[in-house]
Amino acid sequence: MSNSLITKTKTKTRDSFFSTIVNISPKLLMTILILPVLGGLLGVILPAFGWLPALDKTQFNLQGFEQLMQTPGIAQMIGLSFFTSIVSGLLAFIITLLLIATYFDSPWLARIQRLLGPILVIPHAAAAIAIAFLITPSGMIARLLSPWITGWQSPIDWLLPHDPYGISIIMGLTLKELPFLLLMTLSAIAQPALNIKLRAQYRLALSLGYYPMTAFFKAVLPNIYPLMRLPILAILAYASASVEMPLILGPNTPPTLAVAIMNWFHDVDLSLRIKASAGALLQLLITVAVLITWWILEKLTLAITCKSLSNGQRQYGDILWAKVISIFTVLLISSIALALLGMVFWSFAGYWQFPLALPEQWVLLHWKSALIQVQTPIINSLSIGLVSTSVAVILTLLTLEFEKQNGAQLSNYSSLIIYLPLMIPSIAFLFGLVWLQEALHSKTTFINVALAHLLFVLPYVFLSLATSYRKLDPRYAQVAASLGASPLKIFLQVSLPQLLMPILMASALGLAISFSQYLPTILVGGGRLNTVTTEAVSLANGASRRTSAVYALIQMLLPAIAFSMIWLVSTRQNKQRAQQMKTEVTL
Template structure:
């Protein structure tokens, strides 16, 4: 009897130890997540601040001063760089936001909105570099648009001398960023409306407004928009922060003399003259100030718009030219979708085109020569892309699941400050804190390029993975866990055997999203890797600025294929496993 009691006691103690280890680990996981997001960003900003004021022991600069800023102010074309960054960032975000609102208002509560969502959703998996390459091929003087219009409309037998892309006004950058960020904002808005109780309430309110005689678009802007905009504010600010400090889009579509400020900073950082890093640090601080100013400008604009249109919400007017705006929105939506599809078709055609004389709409011959040649050289970049992406994404998935489990065990939702910190790497210009992060790694003599790369990718993957999984995890029926706990199941087994199987499909989607985000990272790969590790994205951007269109098209397509395969698997695997379970 005593032996049995001892065995039971040993097993009970072991179970309690496991329980304590798991609950303790889960309890501290939110703090670990916040540390992973805050320390590199804040440390990177501090580390870029010191070289900006002349303190860089690695370059034998130990005198505090304004050397970096003095060199920055003397840079030719600095004012144009600043203006180009501000205008392209603000206008592209504003255009994407306005078009999103028009689409939502015109097609709210209709099947057309679901069709538009299905057409635009795949654009999310396309990295910015691939999207820029596709848009560049479309708007080039000998691109698909020009071929569609020549010679029957333009009368041209030869390619015109157009200013797009690489125009000095940033029109190409605005166009590329708008087309890339529009699907993101639209899907963020649809995810808000997909919340069961909240979405149901808004749709009922919209129907009440229609019954009171309000036109559909007027009802949307007066009833729905004021309720959903607060939930869209952070995604909009993240888009604005990215657009104002983007590197891939301006590097492929923008002008070179001068370029945007972020592109110039990247060039200074990678220059063989190491003293230019002081100037690059000062430029990073300036970029941070510009982005912060744009975010504040947007927030101030919210208050101005609210004060200006406040009375219109309650003035009882039921029609603001809805028929006209419905037609305009329909035409605009068709043009956006057609533009995107035409850009993708052009990219695929260039990848297999042989001789293609202008203004012929189709190539005279098709060949796989460039595809085979490019694939023969892609082995190492593809391996690096996949290995970095998988390690960063799996790490993000594990940390996110533990944090969401901690939220449920404590029965307390994450605070607003925590939710804001999750967005921190998306709100702070990456060119600023990544530049400082490189300084920190060099001072700490961290030589593992692969580890550095995975960690830098994790900073950008983690917010998207968390946002993707949070809603599904929070909607889990708590009764299953309560039944398991009442039967003596430990919290670890409840988490592993009850909750995770229910989240199989959302976890696969989060994995696919995390991989897509990692695959598209250009600046972290370039700055943190120092050129020692090449990926599909870095190769695609390099080839887009000098290689043949056909080779660039192949790399652009490969950029799209890799994340697309992830989403296809995330869609197929749950159906296969659930079918096998039955």
């Protein structure tokens, strides 16, 4: 057989294999998302109703729910979970709207976006630790105001953090949800066709005498709210079952239901797993109740404000509101900066007596001791993050290539499945995954944890890459195909080079999401695989404030390094393009 014939055969085989992989990628992606979630839910439902063969429980009953309802403080746990999630989501939504309405036609909106953007990748645990350093009785706020305003010479005993009303949790969740909701909304507005339409309607409203904020709420908001709904529901679902924020900022007697469930699951008394499973189903009902409450609020708001859209009123105190929001924006950004600065101070602080605003001694001792102990958690975090992110990026690219080759996007049903792990409380199905893992006698801890991370990384990676891939100019691929290029060659040499920056950005985002995963790591890993996040959370309530600050900063540095590398690559590319354009103009 001639060499040319062998080469053609190999090429045909590669193309056939690539086509097969592309065709099965959407099904594989759906399977990876559906099976663990539904299997996990099944693994929670059965023990919740008394079926747990590992404990010789093989008869269905309601004993787990009876134990759950008899738990002291269960009503407070339910109320705290519901109240903190709905209030934090509502505050994040209102602040997002007010910021966009105030700065919609101003360059300050892009600046605020750049300032709040980095907060998006700060893990929840690190954000909670930073906020705790800000609001504790000896925190940065008290130090800056003492003694010259407050007269305090020693820390006073106030409720924050760990207050019984969940105010600390609401503050933490709001500050963490706000950047996500703001950036998702601005991304929706940035769609070319929609952006042109919104700008035209906004300018028309201004030309008719409407004040800027009123013009936004009457002409722009009705068009963009449907695009905000899914991100809002995602943050509500997360907030209702969050563990890291309540564990670090919330009360302990009683805690939120999600924290209590985790404690029951880890108790040495294995019979409490039945109670924990019943609690996980109750947590799912709480999340559903939160989402239904939001839907009701939507309907009520629409009924109340519907007539105001066409009543002809040109302003609703716009000037006063604009001043208030401007002051609030400065306070918001200053508070975030102060929280991060306080965490840096504590990581280097030696002796630091209250009410001094700065440490009296600066030491490296805490960093030196932490860096010795944190090497294994860092390696674990990087390994798990790289595996889960790589699989997510490859699966996403192949699925989007399937869309391009077939000329149709995924169905609404498939798109909904992609976000399934974000909409269902993780605590409601992760326990089931652990139960299934134990039933199957799976000992591959690393693979189990990486797959658990993949469930949460994949939706974000898909969301990040889908828009860029779908906007690719099809003419490049058509020209390559007309020249005889195979689908594999077009994918590798035409499509992927154009998507270098979006792929790198999606990879950095995936790594950031993986680095921040606490509950999947601690549950699926069974405490056998420590990461920087699990160490930071475990140290937040029991260790030295200085050690906690170091671990939180290390947790923040991991995604920051990833995004910094993306920025360097982007800067280098832009310089090369500018140099090429300059050379072409010269020639």
